[in-house]
Amino acid sequence: xxxxxxxxxxxxxxxxxxxxxxxxxxxxxxxxxxxxxxxxxxxxxxxxxxxxxxxxxxxxxxxxxxxxxxxxxxxxxxxxxxxxxxxxxxxxxxxxxxxxxxxxxxxxxxxxxxxxxxxxxxxxxxxxxxxxxxxxxxxxxxxxxxxxxxxxxxxxxxxxxxxxxxxxxxxxxxxxxxxxxxxxxxxxxxxxxxxxxxxxxxxxxxxxxxxxxxxxxxxxxxxxxxxxxxxxxxxxxxxxxxxxxxxxxxxxxxxxxxxxxxxxxxxxxxxxxxxxxxxxxxxxxxxxxxxxxxxxxxxxxxxxxxxxxxxxxxxxxxxxxxxxxxxxxxxxxxxxxxxxxxxxxxxxxxxxxxxxxxxxxxxxxxxxxxxxxxxxxxxxxxxxxxxxxxxxxxxxxxx
Amino acid sequence: xxxxxxxxxxxxxxxxxxxxxxxxxxxxxxxxxxxxxxxxxxxxxxxxxxxxxxxxxxxxxxxxxxxxxxxxxxxxxxxxxxxxxxxxxxxxxxxxxxxxxxxxxxxxxxxxxxxxxxxxxxxxxxxxxxxxxxxxxxxxxxxxxxxxxxxxxxxxxxxxxxxxxxxxxxxxxxxxxxxxxxxxxxxxxxxxxxxxxxxxxxxxxxxxxxxxxxxxxxxxxxxxxxxxxxxxxxxxxxxxxxxxxxxxxxxxxxxxxxxxxxxxxxxxxxxxxxxxxxxxxxxxxxxxxxxxxxxxxxxxxxxxxxxxxxxxxxxxxxxxxxxxxxxxxxxxxxxxxxxxxxxxxxxxxxxxxxxxxxxxxxxxxxxxxxxxxxxxxxxxxxxxxxxxxxxxxxxxxxxxxxxxxxxxxxxxxxxxxxxxxxxxxxxxxxxxxxxxxxxxxxxxxxxxxxxxxxxxxxxxxxxxxxxx
Numbered sequence: 001x002x003x004x005x006x007x008x009x010x011x012x013x014x015x016x017x018x019x020x021x022x023x024x025x026x027x028x029x030x031x032x033x034x035x036x037x038x039x040x041x042x043x044x045x046x047x048x049x050x051x052x053x054x055x056x057x058x059x060x061x062x063x064x065x066x067x068x069x070x071x072x073x074x075x076x077x078x079x080x081x082x083x084x085x086x087x088x089x090x091x092x093x094x095x096x097x098x099x100x101x102x103x104x105x106x107x108x109x110x111x112x113x114x115x116x117x118x119x120x121x122x123x124x125x126x127x128x129x130x131x132x133x134x135x136x137x138x139x140x141x142x143x144x145x146x147x148x149x150x151x152x153x154x155x156x157x158x159x160x161x162x163x164x165x166x167x168x169x170x171x172x173x174x175x176x177x178x179x180x181x182x183x184x185x186x187x188x189x190x191x192x193x194x195x196x197x198x199x200x201x202x203x204x205x206x207x208x209x210x211x212x213x214x215x216x217x218x219x220x221x222x223x224x225x226x227x228x229x230x231x232x233x234x235x236x237x238x239x240x241x242x243x244x245x246x247x248x249x250x251x252x253x254x255x256x257x258x259x260x261x262x263x264x265x266x267x268x269x270x271x272x273x274x275x276x277x278x279x280x281x282x283x284x285x286x287x288x289x290x291x292x293x294x295x296x297x298x299x300x301x302x303x304x305x306x307x308x309x310x311x312x313x314x315x316x317x318x319x320x321x322x323x324x325x326x327x328x329x330x331x332x333x334x335x336x337x338x339x340x341x342x343x344x345x346x347x348x349x350x351x352x353x354x355x356x357x358x359x360x361x362x363x364x365x366x367x368x369x370x371x372x373x374x375x376x377x378x379x380x381x382x383x384x385x386x387x388x389x390x391x392x393x394x395x396x397x398x399x
Numbered sequence: 400x401x402x403x404x405x406x407x408x409x410x411x412x413x414x415x416x417x418x419x420x421x422x423x424x425x426x427x428x429x430x431x432x433x434x435x436x437x438x439x440x441x442x443x444x445x446x447x448x449x450x451x452x453x454x455x456x457x458x459x460x461x462x463x464x465x466x467x468x469x470x471x472x473x474x475x476x477x478x479x480x481x482x483x484x485x486x487x488x489x490x491x492x493x494x495x496x497x498x499x500x501x502x503x504x505x506x507x508x509x510x511x512x513x514x515x516x517x518x519x520x521x522x523x524x525x526x527x528x529x530x531x532x533x534x535x536x537x538x539x540x541x542x543x544x545x546x547x548x549x550x551x552x553x554x555x556x557x558x559x560x561x562x563x564x565x566x567x568x569x570x571x572x573x574x575x576x577x578x579x580x581x582x583x584x585x586x587x588x589x590x591x592x593x594x595x596x597x598x599x600x601x602x603x604x605x606x607x608x609x610x611x612x613x614x615x616x617x618x619x620x621x622x623x624x625x626x627x628x629x630x631x632x633x634x635x636x637x638x639x640x641x642x643x644x645x646x647x648x649x650x651x652x653x654x655x656x657x658x659x660x661x662x663x664x665x666x667x668x669x670x671x672x673x674x675x676x677x678x679x680x681x682x683x684x685x686x687x688x689x690x691x692x693x694x695x696x697x698x699x700x701x702x703x704x705x706x707x708x709x710x711x712x713x714x715x716x717x718x719x720x721x722x723x724x725x726x727x728x729x730x731x732x733x734x735x736x737x738x739x740x741x742x743x744x745x746x747x748x749x750x751x752x753x754x755x756x757x758x759x760x761x762x763x764x765x766x767x768x769x770x771x772x773x774x775x776x777x778x779x780x781x782x783x784x785x786x787x788x789x790x791x792x793x794x795x796x797x798x799x800x801x802x803x804x805x806x807x808x809x810x811x812x813x814x815x816x817x818x819x820x821x822x823x824x825x826x827x828x829x830x831x832x833x834x835x836x837x838x839x840x841x842x843x844x845x846x847x848x849x850x851x852x853x854x855x856x857x858x859x860x861x862x863x864x865x866x867x
Contacts, residue, residue, distance in 0.1 A: 107717075107726055110726060111717075111726070111728075114728065266839050267839065286751055286752035286753070287752070287836070288835070288836050288839075295839065297835075297836065297837060297838055297839035298836055298837045298838075299837050299838050299839075300839075322713060322715075330810045331810065333810050333811065334810035334811070335837060375763070376763075379810075380759070380763075380808075380809055380810060381751075381756050381759035381760055381762075381763060381808065381809075381810065382759045382760075382762040382763050382808050382809070383763055384763040384764065
């Protein structure tokens with residue numbers, strides 16, 4: 001209908017029509033998964049969406065694209081892949097907050113923003129059993145916590161499996177160095193989780209003095225804050241679900257579990273459905289092999305979606321990952337996931353799981369104006385994000 | 400598809416042994432044929448006899464006794480071409496710095512899973528070369544992923560030599576560059592010494608050649624003039640070619656421009672060394688740069704000399720503008736395309752391991768579909784010197800056909816069948832590994848774990864004496 005590309009290139013660098021108003025036109029506007037508005041115009045004021053109208057024309061628009069979706073949400077943003085973001089003086093540091101350890105000037109934020117990710121969940125590096133509280137943040141804007149934080153202490157974050165104990169060894173006869181500590185095995189990791197919850201519970205009910213992190217653990221036990229547990233393999237997924245079920249059986253609460261990096265979730269569809277846990281998948285690999293020896297089949301996303309398991313995709317975007325979230329959605333489609341479910345898995349579902357769907361994840365009136373502009377139908381490798389709007393501002397204008 | 404899928408798979412089972420026969424004739428009736436050189440043919444036929452395409456089009460006569468493949472629901476493409484890889488080799492690198500006397504054919508493992516992966520992604524021609532950890536590597540070998548021995552797989556033997564301008568582990572860039580230059584200095588010295596010895600009536604080289612078990616043929620028994628365009632050796636006519644040492648002989652072919660040189664460049668600064676060595680030894684016209692990292696910064700240099708490139712490593716690169724501190728992402732193929740440098744893509748340069756997906760990413764960045772296809776078919780075929788046989792579909796070419804359902808550039812596009820030289824060598828319906836990859840099913844010939852089995856049954860209670 002129109003030469004969108006040339007218009008887009010022009011408009012991206014053109015000054016916006018007025019200071020705090022932005023009008024974006026696209027032939028296809030996906031306001032939410034399954035909800036396509038053709039020839040849509042999104043009008044933005046003061047960083048919020050004030051209207052989305054169909055059957056409009058591109059004249060008068062500040063930005064024009066083939067397709068517009070909500071800004072993508074990566075709920076497993078690997079903010080850091082080193083030990084600088086996890087407090088290792090204890091295996092359980094539930095009260096540590098990632099929001100207090102962030103470098104907002106690091107390049108990884110903007111890289112994520114450029115690939116269309118506008119909101120991320122960041123959390124401590126998985127070297128502790130329970131690393132602490134994760135936060136939901138925007139990937140652009142002024143480099144201050146006030147400007148970027150969407151929700152602090154949004155979830156308790158920890159890990160099962162071999163990774164939290166990797167490098168640890170028994171102290172033996174001589175007290176060696178720092179790594180001569182527990183846990184040293186998978187079962188030790190689970191023991192640390194269980195002990196943390198029991199201790200918090202007993203302190204509360206026995207009237208003992210509270211140790212740091214008790215409030216966070218109790219909130220997680222009660223299901224007030226979700227618990228994100230990294231569990232790549234079948235056995236770690238099972239361990240996580242069984243732990244939550246054990247706590248429920250003991251009458252200690254009903255946890256809301258999100259299995260993060262659940263590569264082998266395809267083996268445990270029945271268990272996951274029963275438990276009500278959600279799954280965030282790690283990036284797909286060409287040969288199925290992933291971390292911790294876990295095998296991730298290409299149809300895992302489709303299988304989970306079909307079984308009704310809440311599903312989010314992740315590129316593990318951030319520092320050092322070459323993957324993009326849009327590509328992950330494309331690979332999930334290759335495995336049989338529908339377009340709408342793929343869109344949901346990178347926008348509305350993670351926004352809901354993170355408890356920020358009143359701010360981001362869809363394009364509706366009153367929500368943050370976070371948009372991705374695409375040069376074709378998204379989630380194909382022949383298509384890519386060609387523009388991003390964050391809080392109503394075109395990211396090309398931001399530093 | 401007209402016939403049922405059951406019938407079709409039967410057909411393929413039948414076709415496989417038949418095609419081994421010398422009189423193998425095959426007709427592929429495809430819903431669409433994308434030849435890449437001519438028009439797209441709707442509802443056309445490809446006739447393959449003795450491994451070569453003998454007819455292609457809508458109204459073509461098929462031999463009465465030919466096998467038929469009904470692919471009316473599929474689209475036929477020429478098999479894609481992997482411009483360079485070290486996949487399928489036992490070990491990709493050799494310890495010796497200068498090893499042109501070696502041949503990768505001795506390292507190619509025909510049952511290596513790499514070749515199956517290539518088939519699955521529609522690649523039918525593969526340029527296998529030694530890895531980059533060398534000064535001058537072994538001679539390469541172009542193969543097709545078909546056959547149980549290297550001989551059966553061979554498309555083109557002794558297909559070029561790898562050189563590396565990027566330092567081998569433990570070397571600095573200066574030593575690497577000197578080692579490269581020094582190899583050709585040594586070659587020149589060696590040849591001059593041979594001439595001097597021959598003039599003095601010394602037959603040491605001949606005795607050495609006989610001692611090593613080499614035998615002359617009609618051609619190599621003769622001496623002939625040196626054909627290097629950059630430097631000369633007077634009196635080369637005195638030297639029967641078979642007497643030249645096994646280490647130096649491939650280098651003579653190189654400097655005489657008889658075989659391609661694949662020069663690895665891991666950084667822009669390596670490009671200068673690569674071009675200098677190729678230019679000063681007369682094989683620049685046969686040079687292909689195998690580039691990664693920030694080599695695209697040297698694009699003007701490359702364009703000026705008309706050297707083609709093979710893109711390995713990441714297709715994108717970040718660069719920080721020192722003035723604004725802005726990070727910019729550069730899509731590397733576009734840089735070469737804009738400078739009119741001929742380039743081929745390579746499959747292992749992202750997490751996808753798929754040539755078609757690499758090409759798809761080029762389309763996302765504004766390249767035409769035709770140009771993107773070219774970078775995984777015709778251009779690599781030209782670069783490795785087999786464009787008369789593979790890379791497009793026309794009469795006389797090898798009968799290498801990939802039958803796709805859907806668009807190869809789409810995540811929904813799937814390779815259903817691969818035909819190499821008229822023989823059906825891949826059928827997705829019988830590919831157990833693809834089911835493993837896609838659905839997690841254990842591949843054939845492996846022992847699946849029974850999830851319902853009680854481990855106690857087999858393990859006992861752990862106490863001695865259970866075995867009875």
